[in-house]
Amino acid sequence: MKDLQHGGVTLRQWLAEKRNVIMLVASLTATMTFQAAINPPGGVWQDDSTENFQGSPVPYPHKAGDAVMPYNHLSAYTAFYIANSLSFVMFLYTIIMLITGLVFRNNYFSRFLNAIMIVFMCMTSTSVLVVAIVSLNAITPKQYxxxxxxxxxxxxxxxxxxxxxxxxxxxxxxxxxxxxxxxxxxxxxxxxxxxxxxxxx
Missing domain, CATH: 1.20.5 (Single alpha-helices involved in coiled-coils or other helix-helix interfaces)
Known part of the structure; x- marks a missing residue:
């Protein structure tokens, strides 16, 4: 790849700067999605509860660490689970592609990977938006x-x-x-x- 210049900056320098910025955004978003996975909206149950003191089954049997959200909003939790998982996997793919540097080489395979990475970034941004909307809707009181x-x-x-x-x-x-x-x-x-x-x- 030739070192073309524009505004005193070579193309390789511009690509390196772009890679660092995308890497930072991808790392922060991957951390955010992982944190949302282990701490979903509404939190998790803090105790084990399968039966009451009389030995009868409780309405919502659960164990410590189970998410609270699916007990009240099962469809919303399903959308949250899928969107959050897609975001995490796609950002991991983006980080791997940026670390290897394959997407910034001057060949057809790298251009193909670059196009896939751009599509994944768009899909991930949409998934993050879905996660945010579902989370806010789940924790908002019905009367408001x-x-x-x-x-x-x-x-x-x-x-x-x-x-x-x-x-x-x-x-x-x-x-x-x-x-x-x-x-x-x-x-x-x-x-x-x-x-x-x-x-x-």
Whole structure:
């Protein structure tokens, strides 16, 4: 890979900096998902309870260390379990790819791995969002869920508007850069043609 320069920074230096940033984010998120796995929303039971003092079975038999959430929100806990597990596994894959450095080599296999890593990062971000929403919904009291849902909807609409504006700005910036490069190429081609005409007898 050639050491192309842009703004005084070589391409290899930019890739190394990008790898360090992604590694930091992946490590922090993997730690967060692992912590959520061992300490799920609602906590865990602190005692063993399978029968009462009369020897009759209790309504919710459990042992110390069992998660409390599935006893009250089984479907939400299932979504939390799947999303959190996917996030943890995908971030481990990302960390392994960054440590080996395969995704930053200049060949087709590395480009394929890089594309997979980007897809995994997007899926992991979505999974983390699902984990956060499920966790907040599980620990929110029922009498306040409607009010909080309405306020959250308003906030999401506002955030979506800002995101649309940001995407439009980024696309406009990309188009501007592309046009500038095309103009530079056309001007350099014109200069080359002019030099060729002057050298011709």
């Amino acid at each position: 869920k409607k009010y909080i849902s309405r306020q959250t909807g308003k906030m999401l609409i506002l955030i979506s508007c800002f995101l649309v504006i940001a995407v439009i700005a980024v696309l406009a910036r990309i188009l501007l850069v592309i046009r500038r490069r095309q103009r530079r190429r056309s001007s350099s081609d014109d200069v080359n043609h002019a030099n060729g005409d002057q050298e011709a007898p």
